[in-house]
Amino acid sequence: MRLDVVTIFPEYLEPLNVSLVGKARARGQLDVRVHDLRAWTYDRHNTVDDTPYGGGPGMVMKTEPWGDALDSVLADGYEAGSHAPALIVPTPSGRPFTQELAVELSERPWLVFTPARYEGIDRRVIDEYATRMPVYEVSIGDYVLAGGEAAVLVVTEAVARLLPGVLGNAESHRDDSFAPGAMANLLEGPVYTKPPEWRGRGVPDLLLSGHHGKIARWRRDEALRRTAANRPDLIETCDPKAFDKKDREMLSILGWAPDPEGEPYGRFWRRPEGMEQ
Numbered sequence: 001m002r003l004d005v006v007t008i009f010p011e012y013l014e015p016l017n018v019s020l021v022g023k024a025r026a027r028g029q030l031d032v033r034v035h036d037l038r039a040w041t042y043d044r045h046n047t048v049d050d051t052p053y054g055g056g057p058g059m060v061m062k063t064e065p066w067g068d069a070l071d072s073v074l075a076d077g078y079e080a081g082s083h084a085p086a087l088i089v090p091t092p093s094g095r096p097f098t099q100e101l102a103v104e105l106s107e108r109p110w111l112v113f114t115p116a117r118y119e120g121i122d123r124r125v126i127d128e129y130a131t132r133m134p135v136y137e138v139s140i141g142d143y144v145l146a147g148g149e150a151a152v153l154v155v156t157e158a159v160a161r162l163l164p165g166v167l168g169n170a171e172s173h174r175d176d177s178f179a180p181g182a183m184a185n186l187l188e189g190p191v192y193t194k195p196p197e198w199r200g201r202g203v204p205d206l207l208l209s210g211h212h213g214k215i216a217r218w219r220r221d222e223a224l225r226r227t228a229a230n231r232p233d234l235i236e237t238c239d240p241k242a243f244d245k246k247d248r249e250m251l252s253i254l255g256w257a258p259d260p261e262g263e264p265y266g267r268f269w270r271r272p273e274g275m276e277q
């Protein structure tokens with residue numbers, strides 16, 4: 001897979017040399033190129049922004065540097081034999097970046113990222129390249145960053161670990177939390193390793209018992225417990241068919257019950273406070 005990043009802060013992308021993504025690059029599984037947008041400015045001050053039409057606070061990134069940069073990066077990539085680029089535009093107004101989108105992007109041969117600073121890029125740039133290639137405007141969460149570079153690091157790491165041969169063991173990603181099509185998207189419960197006692201704290205006995213069936217059940221209960229506490233929305237939107245009898249017992253203990261009017265039938269909701277059974 002080829003990745004191009006055009007930014008006014010190339011140093012911000014240094015982490016792409018480290019860890020999983022860095023190793024994938026060293027092994028030739030990822031071809032990452034970071035470009036300084038200011039290389040495509042031609043005035044004394046290397047200007048990349050200007051005041052917004054219509055007034056208002058902040059600055060808008062100008063059309064010409066982005067247009068020249070993208071034309072040049074795309075021409076380079078095509079010359080090097082890459083094909084079917086997709087443009088990834090990080091923006092708080094984008095669609096939520098999810099594991100499902102990470103899987104979709106990991107199946108593309110070439111991603112071109114355009115992290116912006118200021119109030120974003122002149123809309124005509126995105127509209128122009130959208131006539132030539134798929135454009136994904138993505139947000140990594142409901143908060144505002146000063147620029148899209150950190151989002152590029154997030155998306156790149158989520159995508160790179162899905163590429164064939166990038167993760168150490170050839171384990172499947174089917175069981176990742178949030179894997180598309182998973183029966184239930186539950187958060188992972190707690191994990192433990194040696195020593196068996198640390199500062200007076202032991203490890204749950206069951207994990208040392210060797211009862212694989214009971215261990216699987218315990219892990220599932222802990223996953224339900226943590227999901228109910230931290231992400232109740234995942235329980236509420238889950239197809240009730242995903243919950244077996246033991247799941248239902250655990251959910252009941254945690255204060256959840258099937259809603260007879262839920263759609264589909266029996267979707268879970270949290271019993272209102274003071275209605276403990």
Ligand code: 6GU
Nearest residue numbers: 090091139140141145151
């Ligand atoms: Cl992709 N960019 C910025 N600037 N802020 C964000 C974001 C992206 N995702 C969430 N907040």
